[in-house]
Amino acid sequence: MRRILVGMLFVTGCLTAQNSLAQGAQSPARTAGPGLTGSWLVTVDFFGTPLQIPLELTQQGNKLIGSIGGDKLEGTVESRSVHFVSDDGQGSKTDFTATMDLNGTMSGTIVSVDAADGKSDTHKFTAKRVAERVTSAPKMHEFTPTVFYRQFSPNNAPVLTVSPGDTIHTTTVDAGGKDEKGVSRVLGGNPETGPFYVEGAAPGDTLVVHIVKLQLNRDWAGSDDGIVDRGVNSDLAVKIKDNRNSVRWHLDTTRGVATPEKPGEHMARYSIPLRPMLGCVATSPSFAQAPPGTGDSGGFGGNMDFNEIVDGATIYLPVRVPGAMLYFGDGHAAQGDGELNGNALETSMDVTISVDVIAKKRIGGPRVESATHIMAMGLEGSIDEAFREATSSMAQWLMDDYKLTPSEVAQVLGTSSEYRVSEVADRNAGVVIKISKERLAGLGAGK
């Protein structure tokens, strides 16, 4: 069976929530009003798995209206007792009964009825208000990592809690787990620094990660001389059958170049400019999903291996668990498009990033912004599918944020698309579509 069909088997609201998330729909700003009015996050205990659903309530006297996971709801509040019923518009109703405790949290029971056989499921749930953003002076956090994780998991304890607007200065080990001194700290496979808990980030929001500065902190990088299968036809396979040996590069930060430590006969004068980048930046997927390994990628970002995630870039990632749970690592001193060797110039890194949260902004997949371009990324099992998803994601972006009609979207894509193949070395291939801000400046009705 295909993935989870939560909707068929549980509350319709969950499914709707996932869908509207996927479609990048946008909602009004987060609010907290009188009584229960405001934005909440419901957490249902589903046989041990926490399912999280955004809840919007408006209290008018003792009446409640609003929505849960996109489905309309109606209810009442009497003293500390809360009761409401949601309706998925197709005959399926879900009943919520809860009590408010002293610190303003709801705890109660959810009963959903399967329309097909009338059977009901009952589960416990809690609901907490999603914090409004408190404007405070941005802080700079110095953080020295002591553990490194090998899965993008919501279950790892946060290593640090930060607020939107804050900056973090820290380090990352290389893809093989070695630090700036060349000391092994963890099993290889892109071990990550983090997770960082971002205050106020809630499912349905977008996390903003700005790369302030990536600095090399040792003078060598590990790589190899393989070519990954996606780039190799049968003739080439025979010729490179003895490749896949380790190649170590010297990183010369003074001259700003990398050179092979033991160059072959024809490469004695070959050097490449240093251009430090992060191979991995990720939020955590939802609790309902198996935590991906740190070699994997998807809508949550992850091991994107895109060589424009450099100083000055901004990455937008969907928030799917409270606090977003930000991870990063897998620094590359430099990387050609596609990461053809399987390993780029893998090295440890000194990292400075800042974070922010856009409340109730839903995006379907990773987006990147540079000084000159907006970029949407497709990460799929083939380059063809990654191309399809990147293009469709950018089309959605132009409809959502630039309000273009479908015809206008096509005209802009046809004349202004730029494509990069970001990565072909992992389970997912990555394709990036870019549109220059110069072109975008001409768009918009009233602008």
Place this chain on the structure above:
Amino acid sequence: MRRILVGMLFVTGCLTAQNSLAQGAQSPARTAGPGLTGSWLVTVDFFGTPLQIPLELTQQGNKLIGSIGGDKLEGTVESRSVHFVSDDGQGSKTDFTATMDLNGTMSGTIVSVDAADGKSDTHKFTAKRVAERVTSAPKMHEFTPTVFYRQFSPNNAPVLTVSPGDTIHTTTVDAGGKDEKGVSRVLGGNPETGPFYVEGAAPGDTLVVHIVKLQLNRDWAGSDDGIVDRGVNSDLAVKIKDNRNSVRWHLDTTRGVATPEKPGEHMARYSIPLRPMLGCVATSPSFAQAPPGTGDSGGFGGNMDFNEIVDGATIYLPVRVPGAMLYFGDGHAAQGDGELNGNALETSMDVTISVDVIAKKRIGGPRVESATHIMAMGLEGSIDEAFREATSSMAQWLMDDYKLTPSEVAQVLGTSSEYRVSEVADRNAGVVIKISKERLAGLGAGK
């Protein structure tokens, strides 16, 4: 960076081990001889991750020879002290020093030196003998599941330990987590029965799972009316934009057919034969890999959704952790090729299977055998890649087990290949190549 490049960063032996596993190389039968002579499993504690490497020792006086992870080793044993050094043939050496305790387990320290910078890493390890198969009367186990897992993980506690040759009779919940009474038992997403620990199964072996009997144990199945994206072009996408609704099927075991409970106008007389199958059968991947969710598939099997995994079929899966850790679930009352709806006829199941172990038989991916055919499966990110891997896997099978030359392999494949598209509904697509046993009967030199 791409996946794990353990070799570059740790012991070369690990990498070699993985490679020879992938290549399906075959080794002689498992033996236990005098002194330390025999098959061992080394477990290195690599910053918390257990890395497991097969070790073969031959003791001659106080000399030790053998191999670890495919690399040659030499050493000595003095009283309870064991010491040996492995060499990867490219200048990288790894040093093992251990003490035998009273119950015959080694505990010690492994020191590996990085050839590039001469730096060394030190880790603790233990080594245990891999049990020889003890021939005993096969047992029948009655097992009633109380927990259901949503990841193919080596970290879940085994629910039952069985021996090669044993039979297990148990039940599975449907893909949505509902049992034979229609009661929700776990969050949906192919929750599995298991893991079953198979005595003596060690990394490098092959687990054999024989489907004795699959019986339906309730009278309905859940499905839907979607068509997954891999089957939908732009024209069809517009026509089916309102599909993806639940469809419930009545299972009539007396007549042996399934019919929609509320058939559309043209389907009042439409029925399909019941043909119960298991969507998921899996061993656990290694500890070094993030445990896949139960919607995923790969070399370990998993959510293969192949409609020939029915009564009488035998599935061969690689063993990658001690005990193999067998999982199964996701029963379908019937399924068309490809599982085009995303959901087949999802239902709970009464399952009888038997297990066996082929020692030191390494296979690269899932194989299936029926009364009439041998079948190799490719599970990859596109149908094209799945086709390529299935075909290459069958070619390897014919070389390994039928000793065909490359030219003979091609002649047999060209004249006898049969292909099925097993599944297109999940992250991996599946393609199966089949060769009939009638054709195979004509092969073989001395047969």
Place this chain on the structure above:
Amino acid sequence: MRRILVGMLFVTGCLTAQNSLAQGAQSPARTAGPGLTGSWLVTVDFFGTPLQIPLELTQQGNKLIGSIGGDKLEGTVESRSVHFVSDDGQGSKTDFTATMDLNGTMSGTIVSVDAADGKSDTHKFTAKRVAERVTSAPKMHEFTPTVFYRQFSPNNAPVLTVSPGDTIHTTTVDAGGKDEKGVSRVLGGNPETGPFYVEGAAPGDTLVVHIVKLQLNRDWAGSDDGIVDRGVNSDLAVKIKDNRNSVRWHLDTTRGVATPEKPGEHMARYSIPLRPMLGCVATSPSFAQAPPGTGDSGGFGGNMDFNEIVDGATIYLPVRVPGAMLYFGDGHAAQGDGELNGNALETSMDVTISVDVIAKKRIGGPRVESATHIMAMGLEGSIDEAFREATSSMAQWLMDDYKLTPSEVAQVLGTSSEYRVSEVADRNAGVVIKISKERLAGLGAGK
């Protein structure tokens, strides 16, 4: 620029015609009424290229109504003068002025105006009535080929004209151009017997080709020991680097098997059942398209290399030029799925087929029918795309001919689809979706 955008640059009607053809829309039966009433085929001379557009006229007094290429038209007829104007519904009008000659053919001038700049194009055209089917006794044609064509072209002179219902008995040379005596008759590359002109077949119709009997007429077939790239991963590429040698097979029609003439050590007892099939069956593409080579395939059929095109099979192909222009060839004594060697068991053949025409039945691509199944074929640049097109084509078939709703289509496909990978050896890959007639028997409202 992409293919032809006739519509943008010429008459809108052409484009519409192509579209409705592609969508497999169905029209009422062909009729010939009083005056000009009836079905016509317009041929526009577009700078030397004949563009052909179906025309439907109804004469009421001296008024004309009807449609051309799907666009509505209105006009008048006065004595021998005919004038009408078509409108594409988007402001673009095309004006037709013609004179009837004595044998009932229109000749005249077409003027189309480009809505964008008001510029007009003028071309000459003729229009002939499309013959109604005359019911006559089916004939058996004995035909001995003397030329063999290497393109599916409408420009080759027909070798024989036949009527719907007729049967043709003839021979084909093998893919390399050798005949039943082993004599070279033409350069290799699937040289074809034909083209056969089928009386009354007009663009927009469907040609029906029934395989009455395929008989081997020599005792050997040529093949090789390659494996085509679509089935070969990097490991296998290295192993088979010296393959691609010729392999000759002995065809034993008495025992009904083929065996390699010089079997390798392990194949001395290997034999495969003879199952003669045609690798190529094609109609001609339209005059506007470059004639495809006989190694190519597409909506017109062509080099499909599907091993169920055997005795008893019926192939449905779109008619795109007058007379359909039927070609066939590339006989295989037997072939595994996919034609993995690149060459199947290539041999000459004794062929008996019958033809028929379904007037005004438009299909998007090749369909095949056997005693037990209906089958739709996708022929595209990757297996993934071929799968998508095959599935979408079958969905359309179920909507068109079985009147299923989109929801019903999905339920039938999900439960009854069977897939074959028909061929991976050529530029296009082929995937076939099959549905058994037993399942289809349960469908249909009033049936």
Place this chain on the structure above:
Amino acid sequence: MRRILVGMLFVTGCLTAQNSLAQGAQSPARTAGPGLTGSWLVTVDFFGTPLQIPLELTQQGNKLIGSIGGDKLEGTVESRSVHFVSDDGQGSKTDFTATMDLNGTMSGTIVSVDAADGKSDTHKFTAKRVAERVTSAPKMHEFTPTVFYRQFSPNNAPVLTVSPGDTIHTTTVDAGGKDEKGVSRVLGGNPETGPFYVEGAAPGDTLVVHIVKLQLNRDWAGSDDGIVDRGVNSDLAVKIKDNRNSVRWHLDTTRGVATPEKPGEHMARYSIPLRPMLGCVATSPSFAQAPPGTGDSGGFGGNMDFNEIVDGATIYLPVRVPGAMLYFGDGHAAQGDGELNGNALETSMDVTISVDVIAKKRIGGPRVESATHIMAMGLEGSIDEAFREATSSMAQWLMDDYKLTPSEVAQVLGTSSEYRVSEVADRNAGVVIKISKERLAGLGAGK
């Protein structure tokens, strides 16, 4: 059956010739020496199809040695009688007997024997010397086209004969067949200017086409608002279901920008820089292949739709017929990567190009060079395959021209590859791999 298996069925030499061509092997410079010594082109009349094979002869007294299509030959010359036998190294021999006529052309008979059954084929052949390059003053040709072709065919009569080093100034019509005055000149579908016959270009050479200047010669371009299927997922398909309408752009050469003539509400200020390019540049495929339509692409170039084929670019294409037969057309005023609309800004063009020939330089597919980069192009049925072929082609280029070892190739590709998706709108998708000349400057042993 797959393509042509000439080798199996005819002279082995032909096949070898094709293979060495594909592998990009390089040969010494063309020479003409005493007697018959020098480079010849053999043309075999194979049942009407001219097969062309390069022949190298060295005359020593009355002995002949050399090679034909890569196979070694030995023979004799007596007065006007020539006789030689080639051997494919696998037991297959081909016998050539000819007479020299007065103007130095051989005419004779070729007899090849099929090793499998001893049967022989006999064909007539002629052989002409391939002209050495005569250094003469480069000429500028003014050429006004009167016909435009819709196939890249060797059978169209050359419109002009030019010498290596010459420059051609001419015009092209737009993809729809309209010229600089907006007048239709030919049916649409990328009609081409040419073919130009380049003196001395012979199969096995490389044609060099340098874009001197592309100038717009009218003030509008045609396009549309579609998005081609390769960029559209199911969600987007539903949203753009009413797209695919014509969009006309105004070309303002003074400001150097294009703007939609009737911009939508949000695009009133949208403009894109003019960057004239040629969508099509091609040599003719060999006589043995069906002439491709002008919407197609392949090793011969063709409809590449790559937006870096602009002023200053140099294109390298394989020569497969005498004179190369150069075609070009399909001008775009500007185009985004991929040509997502299907139509770029299609317009007529004023074109100045120069041509040259590199004798005996064999390349496998199209290469492009700009002031800053070398670029190899993959043109295949999926983006994945185009990526694979582009990468493998560049690897071959680095081995051939930069003499890199397989390990060095991988290191350079891994660190310096840049990828573009050039085109997704046609039957073939195109991927381009680029390497900057700055990087290449550091390569080479003795340089």
